[in-house]
Amino acid sequence: MDFSFTRQQEMLRNMVREFAEKDLASIALSLDERGEFPYDIIKKMAQLGLVGIVSPKEYGGTEMGHVARMIAIEEVSRIYPPLGFFFQAGHLGMYMFQMFGTDEQKKKYLIPLCKAEKVACTAVTEQSGGSDPSAMQTTAKLVGDEYIINGRKVFITLGGVADICCFVAKTDDKFNAFFVEKGTPGYVIGRKENHTGMRCIPVNELIFTDCKIPKSNLVGQEGRGLVAALTVIASIGRTGAAGIALGAGRGSYEAAVKFAKERELYGKPIINLQGLQFMLADMNVEIEAAKWLCYYAEWLLDQGKSTREISSEISRAKLFSCEVAIRTNIKAIQILGGYGTTAEYHVARRLKDSIELLSAGGTQEIMRVTIGRNIMA
Amino acid sequence: MKRGNPVWVWTEQRNNRLMEVGVELLGKGLELSERLNVKLETILIGNQTRKLADELMAYGADTVYMIEDPRLQTYQSDVYANVLADLIREHSPEILLIGATNIGMDLAPRVAAKVETGLTAHCVDLCIDEDNGIPYLAQVVPGWGGNLMVKIVCPEKRPQMATVRPGVLEKPARNEARKGEIIKVTPDIKDGDFKVKTIEMVEEKAVGIPIEEADTVVAGGWGLFSAGGFKPVEELAEVLGAAVGGTRPAVDKEWISDDQMIGQSGKTINPKLFISVGASGAMHFTTGFLRSKVIMAIDQNPDAPIFKVSDIGLVGDLREILPYLIEELKKVV
Amino acid sequence: MSLDIVVCIKQVPDPEYFSRITIDPVKQTIRRDGIPTIINPLDKHALEEGLKIKEKFSGKVTAVTMGPPSAREVLEEALALGIDDAVLLCDRAFAGADTLATAYPLASGIKKLGNFDLILCGNETVDGATGQVGPQLAELLGIPHVTFVNEIEWTNERDLIVKSTLERGYMKLQVTLPVLLSVVKEINEPRLPTVLGIMEATEKEIKFFNAKDIDVREGTIGLAGSPTRVADVFEHKSKRKGEIIEGLPEDAVKRAVKRLRELKAI
Numbered sequence: 015m016d017f018s019f020t021r022q023q024e025m026l027r028n029m030v031r032e033f034a035e036k037d038l039a040s041i042a043l044s045l046d047e048r049g050e051f052p053y054d055i056i057k058k059m060a061q062l063g064l065v066g067i068v069s070p071k072e073y074g075g076t077e078m079g080h081v082a083r084m085i086a087i088e089e090v091s092r093i094y095p096p097l098g099f100f101f102q103a104g105h106l107g108m109y110m111f112q113m114f115g116t117d118e119q120k121k122k123y124l125i126p127l128c129k130a131e132k133v134a135c136t137a138v139t140e141q142s143g144g145s146d147p148s149a150m151q152t153t154a155k156l157v158g159d160e161y162i163i164n165g166r167k168v169f170i171t172l173g174g175v176a177d178i179c180c181f182v183a184k185t186d187d188k189f190n191a192f193f194v195e196k197g198t199p200g201y202v203i204g205r206k207e208n209h210t211g212m213r214c215i216p217v218n219e220l221i222f223t224d225c226k227i228p229k230s231n232l233v234g235q236e237g238r239g240l241v242a243a244l245t246v247i248a249s250i251g252r253t254g255a256a257g258i259a260l261g262a263g264r265g266s267y268e269a270a271v272k273f274a275k276e277r278e279l280y281g282k283p284i285i286n287l288q289g290l291q292f293m294l295a296d297m298n299v300e301i302e303a304a305k306w307l308c309y310y311a312e313w314l315l316d317q318g319k320s321t322r323e324i325s326s327e328i329s330r331a332k333l334f335s336c337e338v339a340i341r342t343n344i345k346a347i348q349i350l351g352g353y354g355t356t357a358e359y360h361v362a363r364r365l366k367d368s369i370e371l372l373s374a375g376g377t378q379e380i381m382r383v384t385i386g387r388n389i390m391a
Numbered sequence: 392m393k394r395g396n397p398v399w400v401w402t403e404q405r406n407n408r409l410m411e412v413g414v415e416l417l418g419k420g421l422e423l424s425e426r427l428n429v430k431l432e433t434i435l436i437g438n439q440t441r442k443l444a445d446e447l448m449a450y451g452a453d454t455v456y457m458i459e460d461p462r463l464q465t466y467q468s469d470v471y472a473n474v475l476a477d478l479i480r481e482h483s484p485e486i487l488l489i490g491a492t493n494i495g496m497d498l499a500p501r502v503a504a505k506v507e508t509g510l511t512a513h514c515v516d517l518c519i520d521e522d523n524g525i526p527y528l529a530q531v532v533p534g535w536g537g538n539l540m541v542k543i544v545c546p547e548k549r550p551q552m553a554t555v556r557p558g559v560l561e562k563p564a565r566n567e568a569r570k571g572e573i574i575k576v577t578p579d580i581k582d583g584d585f586k587v588k589t590i591e592m593v594e595e596k597a598v599g600i601p602i603e604e605a606d607t608v609v610a611g612g613w614g615l616f617s618a619g620g621f622k623p624v625e626e627l628a629e630v631l632g633a634a635v636g637g638t639r640p641a642v643d644k645e646w647i648s649d650d651q652m653i654g655q656s657g658k659t660i661n662p663k664l665f666i667s668v669g670a671s672g673a674m675h676f677t678t679g680f681l682r683s684k685v686i687m688a689i690d691q692n693p694d695a696p697i698f699k700v701s702d703i704g705l706v707g708d709l710r711e712i713l714p715y716l717i718e719e720l721k722k723v724v
Numbered sequence: 725m726s727l728d729i730v731v732c733i734k735q736v737p738d739p740e741y742f743s744r745i746t747i748d749p750v751k752q753t754i755r756r757d758g759i760p761t762i763i764n765p766l767d768k769h770a771l772e773e774g775l776k777i778k779e780k781f782s783g784k785v786t787a788v789t790m791g792p793p794s795a796r797e798v799l800e801e802a803l804a805l806g807i808d809d810a811v812l813l814c815d816r817a818f819a820g821a822d823t824l825a826t827a828y829p830l831a832s833g834i835k836k837l838g839n840f841d842l843i844l845c846g847n848e849t850v851d852g853a854t855g856q857v858g859p860q861l862a863e864l865l866g867i868p869h870v871t872f873v874n875e876i877e878w879t880n881e882r883d884l885i886v887k888s889t890l891e892r893g894y895m896k897l898q899v900t901l902p903v904l905l906s907v908v909k910e911i912n913e914p915r916l917p918t919v920l921g922i923m924e925a926t927e928k929e930i931k932f933f934n935a936k937d938i939d940v941r942e943g944t945i946g947l948a949g950s951p952t953r954v955a956d957v958f959e960h961k962s963k964r965k966g967e968i969i970e971g972l973p974e975d976a977v978k979r980a981v982k983r984l985r986e987l988k989a990i
Binding site: 465466468469472492493494496497499500501503504505507508509510511512513529530534535538539540541542543544545546547548586587588589590591592593594595596597607631639640643650655656663664671673674681684685686687693698699700701702703704705706707708711712715716719720723724 | 746754848855872885893960965983984
């Protein structure tokens with residue numbers, strides 16, 4: 015068994031790390047304080063080829079694969095998790111087109127999305143509960159050559175800045191996936207959530223009121239919309255959340271180690287205190303374990319496994335990684351003592367961002383449900 | 392009677408001013424030539440440099456090879472190198488010392504390659520040692536780790552060439568009574584020989600006190616990372632009216648500019664008081680300030696090599712020590 | 725118009741880990757094992773300049789390095805940036821070289837590649853920091869050189885006006901290709917490799933040259949061919965007392981200031 019990353023993957027990691035340290039580290043705080051979507055950073059990431067990292071080359075992507083995607087998300091999140099969140103959510107719409115779209119849809123939308131000329135969001139969750147998607151109320155009524163959409167989506171990441179929204183709605187008792195472009199009459203971007211973490215990534219309500227979209231806006235097969243969306247959420251959203259958590263945990267762990275080597279109490283750096291060594295050792299083990307769960311899931315995707323086949327692997331990665339991120343960040347805050355919650359050390363900010371991951375790409379409990387179901391089988 | 396191949400120093404002039412480092416090298420050159428019982432000679436290239444030649448003899452040169460040509464008033468890399476190499480081939484000096492200004496660093500390696508000899512850069516000390524009774528030039532440079540120094544030699548090729556940074560060596564005393572010989576050299580230089588033509592040279596004034604001229608210098612190193620940057624160093628410098636310097640990592644992090652860098656490849660200074668903050672004291676850095684009158688170091692590692700080269704040391708977190716230090720100094724300064 | 729550009733690069737230990745480098749006092753060699761390596765920072769600027777010039781005039785950029793087999797990593801990084809060809813001069817016989825014994829194989833290797841119009845180097849490395857290889861290489865290739873280059877102005881495709889920094893100030897120099905330029909960091913902002921660049925880099929072939937492949941003069945390479953060598957490693961003995969003032973910061977500082985006054989430093 016060869017557990018090493020390829021030379022290409024190592025070089026990718028170095029590149030994203032350098033980009034994150036040079037271009038993100040210094041503006042992280044101000045981005046958070048201003049809470050504005052960082053269009054120029056996203057464009058830069060697109061120029062580097064990161065936005066289209068799993069998309070086919072013929073549609074403007076770089077097609078480096080899911081392991082590569084995890085590397086990019088981890089390295090970006092190590093410095094500034096909200097940009098990892100951009101990948102987590104922004105890739106959902108791209109993957110919908112990639113996996114289920116027509117050639118024409120891919121040409122028209124996937125290409126500009128890879129270049130970050132446009133941004134896409136994916137809307138499934140409603141008031142009825144993201145964990146119970148088949149209870150959704152949004153309807154899509156076929157009238158002639160158009161669908162008329164009515165309903166409300168909530169907690170949609172990137173909703174406020176998305177040029178394209180991929181969503182799922184009910185036609186009679188079947189679920190269909192569609193896309194709608196911003197500015198379409200009847201499609202309104204609703205209120206923005208004031209959430210604790212991931213401050214520069216908008217999360218919005220989306221309201222459809224007699225919104226008419228052409229029949230050709232159907233994505234994928236008729237009646238297979240929810241299945242398609244859930245597949246994409248599993249392979250992209252869930253893994254994305256796992257990657258962000260891994261990066262956020264690692265970043266704070268490294269900060270804690272560095273601090274413990276410099277900070278002195280009783281005449282010696284505090285890393286000499288066994289109590290702290292134990293804390294750091296636990297963090298070390300958990301992050302390594304999370305790392306392998308994450309990369310294993312991505313590797314399986316690269317091997318061509320379907321999300322159904324590897325639902326446990328993906329769920330494990332997300333479940334464990336998110337819990338590790340929170341535990342690690344809390345421990346790191348304690349190791350930093352009074353400095354732990356100050357702005358310069360970024361650790362508390364990573365904790366705030368990590369909390370947002372608990373319900374991203376599926377809640378922790380849904381992960382357990384998935385694993386439990388597989389155990390029962 | 393001085394027999395044997397001479398010790399040579401290439402003395403740089405700019406705008407008909409002798410560069411200090413050349414004079415400093417004459418002091419060392421004198422020591423070496425007396426030890427070897429050979430002549431000390433300098434090569435001076437420029438235009439209308441008679442007064443400079445007199446100065447050089449006052450500083451100890453037995454001979455000044457003077458090359459005067461209006462085309463050579465300003466440094467012309469290609470031609471200077473050829474002139475120097477030709478002279479070397481003609482006179483076979485034992486040793487050639489060149490001051491490591493930017494121009495010296497441009498010239499020395501080219502010349503060394505032309506005459507196929509060895510060149511050691513940025514030496515912090517030079518002396519004559521013996522091997523089986525045969526004298527040779529010991530060229531000392533800082534080593535890696537702790538307080539190690541490395542001795543480099545050029546056993547076979549001649550001349551033994553070395554560059555030395557400004558400020559490393561002490562300037563010798565001037566003695567108007569010294570007599571020497573000026574030998575005019577007129578190399579055959581065609582206009583077409585100038586493959587690299589210097590068309591403009593602009594020298595700017597220093598902004599603020601240059602660190603090599605300040606009485607007090609505060610320098611910071613990698614340890615300032617924990618403080619988020621150089622602010623504590625700058626505040627301490629302000630209270631003392633000191634100039635600010637630092638290590639190479641501080642330049643890399645863009646906390647200070649290139650000309651504030653102290654060390655083997657930076658500046659060598661000797662202020663009345665030198666304070667090092669958050670630098671562990673690698674030899675490459677410490678050789679830059681070893682001749683300071685008083686040295687104080689602040690670092691969080693009690694085993695850091697910097698304490699071995701300091702008069703006074705404070706061990707601890709600089710983020711805690713500096714505020715107290717600044718407050719205490721405000722009372723007395 | 726198409727320019728053949730050669731960029732000389734070097735794999736060096738990562739300066740963040742310099743404190744871990746030691747000298748073996750018995751063997752008198754530098755011990756660098758286990759220390760992470762990077763491409764010499766100024767070489768990134770040299771590569772960037774090469775790529776910019778290629779974009780301006782069209783042509784080819786080749787990166788050349790002399791080193792152990794692991795030095796292929798810096799060539800891969802250069803390929804990921806978009807250079808066209810990569811050459812690794814690798815042979816046990818090259819080891820232990822001083823700057824002149826490095827310039828010889830570089831010169832022979834570059835001559836073997838054929839015609840070139842421009843050679844770019846970083847002005848100095850972070851480990852040796854002599855800044856000597858560039859000018860020596862130029863001498864062996866019989867071309868002019870300029871060091872400390874922070875700006876290049878093209879009069880036309882063969883003639884340049886180059887700005888070279890002085891300690892305080894600068895020189896402007898006129899030169900015609902072929903020439904070797906050693907660059908400093910102010911000259912440009914190096915680009916990051918893109919994902920596509922990285923993927924294509926590992927597909928490209930790296931040329932390996934050993935001592936026999938290049939026509940290098942006998943006795944000019946490696947430790948044996950180096951005119952200079954390390955004769956001794958010794959500890960610097962300081963005459964200073966190294967008096968460490970103990971105690972809590974507030975008190976220690978008071979005593980330190982008192983001491984400074986006693987020493988008449990303030």
